[in-house]
Amino acid sequence: MAKNLIFKILSPLVNVKPSELKVSLLLFSYFFLVIAPYNIIKSIRNASFLDELGYIWLPFAYLLTAVVIGFVVAFHSKIQVKISRYLLITFSLIFFLFTCLIFRIFSDYGWTGLPIIYWVWANVFIIVLNTQFWIIVNDILNPREFKRLSGFFISGGILGGIVGGGLAGLLAKTNVDYDLLYLAAGLLILCAFVVYLIYRWQKRLQTVERKEDKKGEEKSEIPSKPGFRDSLITVRKHKYLRLIATIVILTLVVSTLVDFQFNTVVEESKGGGLTRFFGFFNAGMMVIAFLLSLLMTSNLFKRYGVRLTLLLYPLVLLLCSLGIGVAASLFMAILIKGSDKSLSYSINRSARELLYIPISPDLKYKAMVFIDMFVDRFSKGIGGLILIPIIALSLPSYELYIRIVSVVASALIFGWIVFTTRVSREFVNTVKQKLSRKWERADQVIAEELDMDYTKLVFDTLESKDRSLDLYAMHLFDLMKQGRLTPELRDLIAYDTEDIKASSMGAFFEVDHTPMMQATDAPIHEDVLKKEIQEIMSLDVYQEVITDYVDKVLSEEGEEGEVAKMEVAKSIGFLEPSSPLVERLENLLLDESPDVSKYAIESVARLKKREYVPLLICKLHDPSIREDASSALEKYGIKIVGTLADYLGDEEEDIELRKIVASVLARIGTQETADFLLWELEENKRDLDTALIDALDRIRSEKPDIEFTKKIITTKTRQEIKTYYELFIEFAKTESEGKVEERLNILYRNMSRTMMNIFKLLGLIYPHEDIVKAHQNIQTGTKDSVAYAIESLDNTLHKEIRDALLPIIEDLSKEDRLKAFLALRKNLPKF
Amino acid sequence: MEIHAREKDDIIIFDIEGEIRRSDVSDVTLHQLVKDQLDGGKRNILLNFRNVEFIDSFGVGEILASYISTHNLGGKLKIAKISKKLYLVFQVTMLTKVLEIFDDEELALQSFIAD
Numbered sequence: 009m010a011k012n013l014i015f016k017i018l019s020p021l022v023n024v025k026p027s028e029l030k031v032s033l034l035l036f037s038y039f040f041l042v043i044a045p046y047n048i049i050k051s052i053r054n055a056s057f058l059d060e061l062g063y064i065w066l067p068f069a070y071l072l073t074a075v076v077i078g079f080v081v082a083f084h085s086k087i088q089v090k091i092s093r094y095l096l097i098t099f100s101l102i103f104f105l106f107t108c109l110i111f112r113i114f115s116d117y118g119w120t121g122l123p124i125i126y127w128v129w130a131n132v133f134i135i136v137l138n139t140q141f142w143i144i145v146n147d148i149l150n151p152r153e154f155k156r157l158s159g160f161f162i163s164g165g166i167l168g169g170i171v172g173g174g175l176a177g178l179l180a181k182t183n184v185d186y187d188l189l190y191l192a193a194g195l196l197i198l199c200a201f202v203v204y205l206i207y208r209w210q211k212r213l214q215t216v217e218r219k220e221d222k223k224g225e226e227k228s229e230i231p232s233k234p235g236f237r238d239s240l241i242t243v244r245k246h247k248y249l250r251l252i253a254t255i256v257i258l259t260l261v262v263s264t265l266v267d268f269q270f271n272t273v274v275e276e277s278k279g280g281g282l283t284r285f286f287g288f289f290n291a292g293m294m295v296i297a298f299l300l301s302l303l304m305t306s307n308l309f310k311r312y313g314v315r316l317t318l319l320l321y322p323l324v325l326l327l328c329s330l331g332i333g334v335a336a337s338l339f340m341a342i343l344i345k346g347s348d349k350s351l352s353y354s355i356n357r358s359a360r361e362l363l364y365i366p367i368s369p370d371l372k373y374k375a376m377v378f379i380d381m382f383v384d385r386f387s388k389g390i391g392g393l394i395l396i397p398i399i400a401l402s403l404p405s406y407e408l409y410i411r412i413v414s415v416v417a418s419a420l421i422f423g424w425i426v427f428t429t430r431v432s433r434e435f436v437n438t439v440k441q442k443l444s445r446k447w448e449r450a451d452q453v454i455a456e457e458l459d460m461d462y463t464k465l466v467f468d469t470l471e472s473k474d475r476s477l478d479l480y481a482m483h484l485f486d487l488m489k490q491g492r493l494t495p496e497l498r499d500l501i502a503y504d505t506e507d508i509k510a511s512s513m514g515a516f517f518e519v520d521h522t523p524m525m526q527a528t529d530a531p532i533h534e535d536v537l538k539k540e541i542q543e544i545m546s547l548d549v550y551q552e553v554i555t556d557y558v559d560k561v562l563s564e565e566g567e568e569g570e571v572a573k574m575e576v577a578k579s580i581g582f583l584e585p586s587s588p589l590v591e592r593l594e595n596l597l598l599d600e601s602p603d604v605s606k607y608a609i610e611s612v613a614r615l616k617k618r619e620y621v622p623l624l625i626c627k628l629h630d631p632s633i634r635e636d637a638s639s640a641l642e643k644y645g646i647k648i649v650g651t652l653a654d655y656l657g658d659e660e661e662d663i664e665l666r667k668i669v670a671s672v673l674a675r676i677g678t679q680e681t682a683d684f685l686l687w688e689l690e691e692n693k694r695d696l697d698t699a700l701i702d703a704l705d706r707i708r709s710e711k712p713d714i715e716f717t718k719k720i721i722t723t724k725t726r727q728e729i730k731t732y733y734e735l736f737i738e739f740a741k742t743e744s745e746g747k748v749e750e751r752l753n754i755l756y757r758n759m760s761r762t763m764m765n766i767f768k769l770l771g772l773i774y775p776h777e778d779i780v781k782a783h784q785n786i787q788t789g790t791k792d793s794v795a796y797a798i799e800s801l802d803n804t805l806h807k808e809i810r811d812a813l814l815p816i817i818e819d820l821s822k823e824d825r826l827k828a829f830l831a832l833r834k835n836l837p838k839f
Numbered sequence: 840m841e842i843h844a845r846e847k848d849d850i851i852i853f854d855i856e857g858e859i860r861r862s863d864v865s866d867v868t869l870h871q872l873v874k875d876q877l878d879g880g881k882r883n884i885l886l887n888f889r890n891v892e893f894i895d896s897f898g899v900g901e902i903l904a905s906y907i908s909t910h911n912l913g914g915k916l917k918i919a920k921i922s923k924k925l926y927l928v929f930q931v932t933m934l935t936k937v938l939e940i941f942d943d944e945e946l947a948l949q950s951f952i953a954d
Contacts, residue, residue, distance in 0.1 A: 446913060447910055447911075447913055448910075449911060450906055450907040450908075450909075450910035450911050451907045451911070453910075453937065454903055454906070454907065454937055457933060457936050457937050458903075458932070458933055458934065458936070458937060459933075460903075462932065463896075463899060463932040463933075463934065464896035464899060464900070465896075466928060466931060466932050467894065467895050467896045467898070467899050467928065467932070468895060468896045470893070470928060471860075471893065471895040471896075494931075496930075496931050497931050500927050500928060500931045601862070602861045602862055602864070602897075603861055603862050606861055606896075606897075631864060631868050631871075632861045632862075632864040632897060633861065633897075635897070635900040635904070636896075636897075636900075753879070756880075757878050757879075757880075760880075784913060787913055788913050
């Protein structure tokens with residue numbers, strides 16, 4: 009009941025599904041309870057440091073933090089190998105809870121060194137707890153879920169920042185008020201409880217998954233716990249991880265420089281009430297971050313993708329950095345720090361975490377330990393090292409420090425932009441690598457693995473043995489002529505040797521091979537036999553004598569006549585194309601026996617006489633010899649493409665015949681055939697579309713160099729997408745009316761076919777392999793591989809196509825999909 | 840040639856009897872029967888050749904066309920119980936490299952489940 013109410017409240021704001029509600033709320037609360045105490049701690053940190061030591065010491069604090077973090081990371085790595093993730097997080101929370109109280113006690117003694125120790129501790133606090141939170145997020149969500157839900161739970165963190173900062177601002181009684189640490193400690197206790205709830209939820213989920221695994225589902229990877237050295241080696245080994253690390257370094261060095269500029273200006277401009285100022289400032293920053301996160305993060309990703317969203321943060325900071333360099337006022341300091349932190353907590357955090365998603369859980373965990381915990385603080389140390397020589401210049405005014413720091417920051421931001429462009433390119437590649445090809449186009453596999461002509465010839469040879477020994481001899485001669493009478497085939501043919509023994513064909517089996525039977529005459533060599541037969545057949549006298557015989561056979565009827573015609577049809581294929589006997593093929597082609605026609609078709613294909621092309625095309629009607637006719641037409645190749653195109657475009661021709669002509673054109677597969685098929689597609693005769701698209705897809709699979717006119721493809725893709733919408737709308741309507749299942753089945757089949765057409769069309773203009781992989785994974789993949797497939801398409805397709813296609817393939821409820829289709833049907837933009 | 844279809848564990852089994860020959864083609868070919876099943880959403884097809892004596896090149900074309908249609912939709916087409924002689928022909932022509940052939944029906948059915 010309460011769950012339903014929360015879902016009703018949240019669903020208009022967040023794209024959350026009912027099954028994700030619990031975990032989304034838990035992650036929201038977890039992040040809230042990490043960031044809220046941190047903002048209280050941070051306000052005291054800045055106030056105490058500036059109050060006791062001043063901005064001049066900041067670079068040393070950055071450096072010291074980096075060194076301490078190095079040890080913390082090493083310690084964290086050692087511990088995490090020994091205990092479970094849940095225990096590690098709980099222990100960390102307990103540790104920070106107690107140290108929080110210890111700092112409160114020690115603050116009463118007024119030690120000068122306390123602010124610097126507290127500074128370092130506060131940074132360790134956020135590094136450890138923040139990293140642990142994101143590790144949990146990465147364990148739980150896939151990229152699509154992350155894209156949908158990240159805005160929500162990041163808002164939880166930001167809300168925590170607002171509450172924490174706001175409470176610090178409201179409750180601070182003195183310039184530096186350590187009493188607020190009690191409040192932070194209370195929030196940490198709540199955080200430990202939320203972590204326990206997440207752990208319980210995860211355990212229950214794993215039990216269900218284990219049960220599913222037993223049913224044969226794909227097993228999820230369980231990440232191993234890495235040590236620091238292992239993490240370092242992992243990042244060094246992988247280019248993509250190195251790029252992420254470089255960006256994190258550049259981001260944080262710039263952020264440290266910005267922090268220095270901000271604190272310097274605040275110290276110079278503000279008198280008292282530092283905890284209050286930092287509390288309200290942090291809260292205000294978080295309000296902006298909250299609004300950005302809630303209203304913009306998801307939309308930015310959706311609209312501009314990862315590439316452009318990643319660039320937003322450095323571009324804004326570049327402008328602000330140039331601004332504070334020109335005017336070092338409190339306003340500019342608040343603006344640059346505000347931009348830095350609000351963008352860092354909202355868009356940048358989501359974008360950065362998204363970069364980790366396509367990496368395997370094991371790699372990701374290792375990389376996160378190193379990058380988020382070590383590189384993060386190490387970068388602050390680099391920031392400190394950059395600032396120390398600037399401080400050492402002992403400049404007459406703080407504005408000069410700000411200006412120099414601005415120049416350095418701008419240069420670094422430039423590098424940051426360059427690496428961001430590179431990492432976003434690698435991100436797309438990494439997502440694509442997550443997708444495996446489920447199957448190859450089977451006709452391509454067959455073409456690569458089999459010699460179809462040879463296969464058919466072998467079967468026909470064996471079959472001919474039962475028909476007539478003459479026909480059988482012709483087949484053997486054919487095999488020999490082609491150099492295909494291999495020892496294996498001889499063995500096969502000799503499987504039943506009785507026939508062979510009784511015939512004169514023993515000669516075929518004695519050459520270069522152990523004789524399988526006793527030959528009556530001297531052995532005949534293959535090449536001699538070939539030459540002799542060719543010579544006999546080219547003799548004028550042979551032609552004369554055999555013509556009379558052929559004419560007699562052509563006039564015969566009945567079963568005997570059929571076999572004789574088959575022999576004639578076969579033997580004409582051995583003649584020269586100029587032989588007058590070749591003319592008899594027309595009669596044989598027209599013979600009502602499919603076996604006779606088949607042999608005639610084969611001979612026509614050998615001789616490639618153009619005048620028989622229309623007859624061959626006619627033969628495509630007959631299912632018993634369709635494949636033989638297609639194969640014969642394919643052998644003519646490019647020279648009959650025009651004729652085939654005429655048939656394809658002739659609306660008076662039978663539609664089934666035109667579909668087969670499309671497939672013959674695809675088998676010929678040249679730029680010209682592709683152009684003809686495209687022109688026909690442009691004509692928009694819907695009955696032919698599926699056959700045309702399949703033919704084009706075949707050409708694309710086999711000849712990647714062939715180009716396709718983009719405009720025709722995009723127009724047709726749009727049309728197919730619209731058809732899919734219409735079919736789905738009709739399906740939903742038919743279903744709601746409780747109509748017969750037969751109609752639903754037809755609609756379902758049409759939807760599947762349309763979906764197939766859409767992807768085949770996309771494969772013509774986008775990288776074919778990427779589109780095929782995405783489609784196959786959407787069809788048969790697991791939940792995660794479907795998510796990666798959609799992510800890959802999201803980064804490959806143009807915006808208009810993407811916006812139109814994603815509602816078809818995204819994991820949406822039937823109602824949401826229907827709503828989306830109804831809206832898009834009316835306003836689908838032109839591609 | 841006669842073809843009878845039956846279903847077991849979401850696998851369509853075609854029991855073929857006689858010879859798959861060009862001269863023996865009826866109105867509905869083997870390929871058409873397979874395509875009908877694919878249209879109906881079935882993706883696992885088994886051709887039972889227990890009663891098939893011989894096939895000609897037309898028969899090979901039908902089997903391969905059925906294989907292509909099934910595999911291009913992400914399905915599987917397998918063959919069971921072909922005669923020793925036919926298997927030899929399949930070997931020589933390398934059809935065994937492409938087609939999955941099983942000695943008996945049960946083994947073939949298990950292989951679908953294992954996939």
